[in-house]
Amino acid sequence: MPKWAMIIDLDKCTGCGDCMAACKLENNIAIVSPEEANNGRVMFWMDMITMYEGEYPNIQIKRMPKPCFHCDNPPCIKVCPVYATYINDEGLVGQVYHRCIGCRYCMVACPYTAKVFNWYEPEWPEEFKVCFNPDVSVRMKGVVEKCSFCAHRLITVKETADSEEREIRDEEYLPACSESCPADAIYFGDLDNRESKVYNLSRSSRAFREFEDLGTEPKVIYLLKKE
């Protein structure tokens, strides 16, 4: 069984935010008005954390793309009262929108604050409504959603590989963020495959995971030169 994982090279990342835009379009994520976004109702599956370091005038800005970490030991699925969030054999953590009762316990339990909630009926400008991605279901108000590692793309890739009677090639299945990154900073692949790029990069001395001490075993690995 493959174990899908993402590597984000922070030394290469320019913080441009293209991954966020690609993700929003790929996954039919609702467009929230600026006022509501300022009230903390912004909806991103791929978020961007901005950290300011140092004192004025020597401020350093660090940016860090943050998708769902698809933990191997996910705190969110432990607390869900209705099996609306689950982890599958390939290590993808999914969300069943039609079963979710909207209690938001998973959002509370997630140490990475990776999930977002549909505070209102999702809305898009008219132009967007004609170009929804048909592979991704549109959510309804009152449910929790999050990054799926573009699992719908995996289905297509699997079907192609099956029809051609071969294994899935490395970097054949890429989520939208990884595909669109102009700096090539987001890698994606099978962590159990010793030939994959992701496997080799995960063993780099620059590799670290967020809050490793919590035992959640996230499958998003960051690369950053030690200073």
Next chain:
Amino acid sequence: MPKKIQYDYETDAVLYRPIYETGKGFYITVGILLLIILWALFMYITQVWFGLGVTGMNQPITWGFYIVNFVFFIGISHAGTLISAILRLSKAEWRRPITRMAEVITAIVLAIGGLHPILDLGRPDRVLNLFTAGRLQSPLLWDVTSITAYFTASTIYLYLPMIPDIARLRDKGGKLTWLYNFLSWGWQDTEHQKKVLNRAINILMIMVIPIAISVHTVISYIFSMTLQPGWHSTIFGPYFVVGAIFSGIAALLILMIASRKVFHLENYLKKIHFQYLGTLLLIMSLLWFYFTFSEYLTGIFGSEPHEMHIILYKFTGPYAIFFWGMILCNFIIPVILLGFKRFKTITGILFASIAVVIGMWLERLNIVVPSLANPRIELPIGIYFPSIVEWALFMGGIAVFILGYVLFSKFFPIISIWETEEGRKEAITEVEERIQSYLPGDETISK
């Protein structure tokens, strides 16, 4: 026109009066309460219609007033059954006029509190998924289970000791005879019936204590089972139970003082009752402080960065006023008012109880919001202002409680009549015998 029911000859006539005489005050109170409830209902409908966006909740503060009030109301509900069961179990004779009121609080407030998680749901239409697809491993399901058990046990525990009183109302005839006839279950005051009833009450009273404790422990588990700093603590179970009993006693005292005034029960609820319960409140206040102190000292001494960040945020951040307000209301005010004989009058006890209820509400707020406002990951600190919808539903919850109590007092005596009679008839000899049996001396005295 129903004939006038005679009750003036009864020794406990004053306990029958609110049932058979309806003043203007009753209609005005019920009217105002119904208006508040309708307003809350309207607000809830807007929330269902537009989505939870009409509340002040956001990311990362995804839980707000509803969960705070849920924990708060369930805490208040511990007043009743637990206190009444403990007083019955310890054979405290002064319990007689208190138990019924305490149990009524439990039944009504528990129903209100138990509904709060549903108010909080994004998809209340899917609430039945809890039964069709429920995951018993989730602390929320533990909650559903234990609250249902507690609600069942405490309503039966309220109802059973009411049977002889309902039979009395049935025998008076007049209003609602069919209802009293049905509810009294053919009670004829025979020796056998009394024996069976006492047995049933005794069994329930033992059963209800662990259930009550489990309820608030499990509510604390909702928080402590997550990895969030400020929540992930083993002390939470007992801490919540102590806080629940603490706020419960305070609510009971407020209700007793109000009923005493409204229903002229000065003869039944005497100063001694308030002082005994006041002492209990003082003990709980000290216990609460002990738990709070241990909780924060452990955090500060270990100074794990995330934990420390939240503690400092509570002490000095935008919620500091609520934190220090909680310490003032839960510890300083009650200890001063209840610790000195001079202040321990009924007015003093009333003020202390009001302070405690406010303080315990603040405590729930201090647990829920600051931990969520400071996510572990480096996101901007969240801020939460409850919206008018959340305030409306909070007011609505309180209004439902008062309305429930007012209506209860219209149909049933709020002080157990038969237990008061039993106290008059049997308690003195019984207590005398019991005290005799404690004293050193001949074994034959005790049975």
